[in-house]
Amino acid sequence: MIGARDMAFPKLNAVAFWLNPPAGLLVLGSFIFGGSQSGWTAYPPLSLVTAPAAQTMWILAIVLVGTSSILGSLNFVVTIWKMKVPSMKWDELPLFCWAILATSVLALLSTPVLAAGLVLLLFDLNFGTSFFKPDAGGNVIIYQHLFWFYSHPAVYLMILPIFGIMSEVVPVHARKPIFGYKAIAYSSLAICVVGLFVWVHHMFTSGTPGWMRMFFTISTLIVAVPTGVKIFGWVATLWGGKIRFTTAMLFALGLLSMFVMGGLSGVTMGTAPFDVHVHDTYYVVAHFHFVLFGGSVFGIYSGIYHWFPKMTGRMMNEAWGRVHFALTFIGTVLTFLPMHELGLQGMPRRVAMYDPQFTGLNEICTIGAYILGLSVIPFTINVLWSWMAGPKAGDNPWQALSLEWTTSSPPMVENWEVLPVVTHGPYDYGMNGNNEAISDSVVTEG
Ligand code: HEM
Ligand SMILES: [Cu+2]
Structure with a gap:
């Protein structure tokens, strides 16, 4: 997308990748020792008193993944900063690359803090220290701060790249220039900065003093603003566009509504007086599935349908794509919408058995979950079949304008014979939606 032949540090790229399989093996291996039993937060004291061997393996795994994240992010920052083709101006950088840049900076700033917290926990578990042992003068709340200083930004790490996918898919399939390029680019950076100062909204009920609740309520409400800027940008891009209801676009539209x-x-939960009532209920579970499933997963699907032709050289089947979308959309609503009501009625999260009064709504969730399970079948068949026998895609099946569409599908080793020369912005579609002329003008010169 930036006209580079490879990442800035190809070997570091490989290291970052190959740190992940051993991390996965460590987590799976920890089940031999009972598995870590303290959820994804690993809050002490629970994490200190259950299955210490498994918890230790889990910590090592997360530190490996975190290291991978840090190395990968460094690589992305340097690559985007230094290796875009000289003819590409900063305001011609595809919005996906802006999003990856913001994501990487955020990961670099926040991941080491989690690593610090986890290493202290590791010492408490294995070397007799008592950073987080209340009965020995330790403080569990400090762990929560270290954990959420990373783990709130982590939710942006999971959604910012998706925002980037949206900013590519929406203009291409609506055949219109993106509305508010600069606002969308800078809002990623704003999310990256403000997102570092909202973490205590996960700790409103941890005995947090009033002034702190107030500060973090306000900062949380502020961080919603740049997010809203993007939403408006995409809606305005759709407005009056010649929308092609491709599967990629359907998932993008689904994402818009769900997110x-x-x-x-x-x-609502960022507002402390409300959150103290719904914290640790299914309301939170409903929230994060709408943003993570309705947001991140929908966005990944949208990106797969959009870039599959580039990655494989073949088109996916649109009819099966629609079936996949319909099942995913219905399944998501049925599974996660009732959870809001369950939470408001007081059903706690992280329970193995719920009170019978919650049965009806939970059954709807279960039906939805089965539909979501089913939805993966047409998708998997579509991917496998299209990969082997789908119609040939050509270089630029969507008549898109960003650089990746000017090379072959799939791209050759090192992407280009000769580096491309950028002659226009990535979203310079004619306002009438007819961009054939412009896309032909993308040339590659020596
Ligand atoms: C407008 C943007 C957002 C705001 C204001 C917001 C606010 C919040 C708040 C206040 C909580 C804590 C609720 C509680 O525990 O009582 C929370 C939980 C959560 N949020 Fe968000 N959120 C936003 C976007 C996102 C996004 C984009 C993601 C991920 C893609 C996400 C993922 C999560 C997760 C995973 C949790 C639960 C963490 C846990 O306790 O296990 N949120 N959110
Ligand atoms: Cu948060």
């Missing part, structure tokens, strides 16, 4: 709901429930 707005998830973002809004996030804003």
Whole structure:
């Protein structure tokens, strides 16, 4: 997308990748010792008193993944900063690359803090220290701060790249220039900065003093603003566009609706007086599935349908794509929407057995979950079949304008014979939606 032949540090790229399989093996291996039993947060004291061997393996695994994240992010920052083709101006950088840049900076700033917290936990578990042991003068709340200083930004690490995918898919399939390029680019950076100062909204009920609740309520409401800027940008891009209802676009539209709901429930919980009532209920579970499933997973699907032709040289089947989308959309609503109501009625999260009064709504969730399970079947068949026998895609099946579409599908080793020369922005579609002329003008010169 930036006209580079490879990442800035190809070997570091490989290291970052290959740190992940051993991390996975460590987590799976920890089940031999009972598995870590303290959830994804690993809060002490629970994490200190259950299955210490398994918890230790889990910590080592997360540190490996975190290291991978840090190395990968460094690589992305340097690559985007230094290796875009000289003819590409900063305001011609595809919005996906802006999003990856913001994501990488955020990962670099936050991941080491989690690593610090986890190493202290490792010492408490194995070397007799008592950073987090209350009965020996330690402080569990400090762990929560270290954990959430990373783990709130982590939710942006999971959604910013998806925002980037949206900013590519929406203009291409609506055949219109993106609305508010600069606003969308800078809002990623704003999310990256403000997102570092909201973490205590996960700790409103941890005995947090009033002034702190107030500060973090306000900062949380502020961080919703740049998110809203992007949403408006995409809606305005759609407005009056010649929309092609491709599967990629359907998932993008689905994401738009789902993510707005998830973002809004996030804003309600970011408000401390409300959150103290719904914290640790299914309302939180509903929120994060709307943003993570309705947001991140929908976005990944959208990106797969959009870039599959580039990655494999073959088109995916649109009819089966629609079936996949319909099942995913219906399944998501049925599974996660009732959870809001369950949470408001007081059903706690992280329970193996719920009170019978919650049965009806939970059954709807279960039906939805089965539909979501089913939805993966047409998708998997579509991917496998299209990969082997789908119609040939050509270099630029969507008549898109960003650089990746000017090379072959799939791209050759090192992407280009001769580096491309950028003659226009990535979203310079004619306002009438007819961009054939422009896309032909993308040339590669020596
Ligand atoms: C407008 C943006 C958002 C706001 C204002 C927001 C706010 C919040 C708040 C206040 C909580 C804590 C609720 C509680 O525990 O009582 C929360 C939980 C959570 N949010 Fe968001 N959120 C937003 C977007 C996102 C996004 C984009 C993601 C991920 C893609 C996400 C993922 C999560 C997760 C995973 C949790 C639960 C963490 C846990 O306790 O296990 N949120 N959110
Ligand atoms: Cu958060």
